Amino acid sequence: MSTEVLFQNQLVQLAWQDPSFKExxxxxxxxxxxxxxxxxxxxxxxxxxxxxxxxxxxxVIPPSPADVSTIDPSTKATW
Known part of the structure; x- marks a missing residue:
């Protein structure tokens, strides 16, 4: 499982458990x-x-790999 999927799962779990966080x-x-x-x-x-x-x-349809590959790697943000 990717880090992104794990993080999304954590967000969803917290939103289900904590109504104020969900808000x-x-x-x-x-x-x-x-x-x-x-x-x-x-x-x-x-x-x-x-x-x-x-x-x-x-x-959710992610960006096309062709579009992503044209972006200068020095300008990509990772989070």
Whole structure:
């Protein structure tokens, strides 16, 4: 399991267990993640939190590898 998947699982678990964290995560995800995990997400990274329901499912399509490979590696942010 990747580090990204593990982190997403931790976020979801905490949101399920702590309604106040979930509220902060929905309202201001960067601040909620920083407070809960000490992870600072760079300003140029946009982060949106959405909540699925029993009748809604969100499919996230990542960037094409062709598009990612054209980005200068020195400008990539890792978090």
């Amino acid at each position: 902060r995560l929905m309202r201001d995800p960067k601040s909620a993640i920083k407070e809960a995990f000490g992870i600072i997400i760079p300003e140029h990274i946009k982060l949106k939190t959405v909540e699925e329901s029993a009748h809604e499912f969100y499919l």
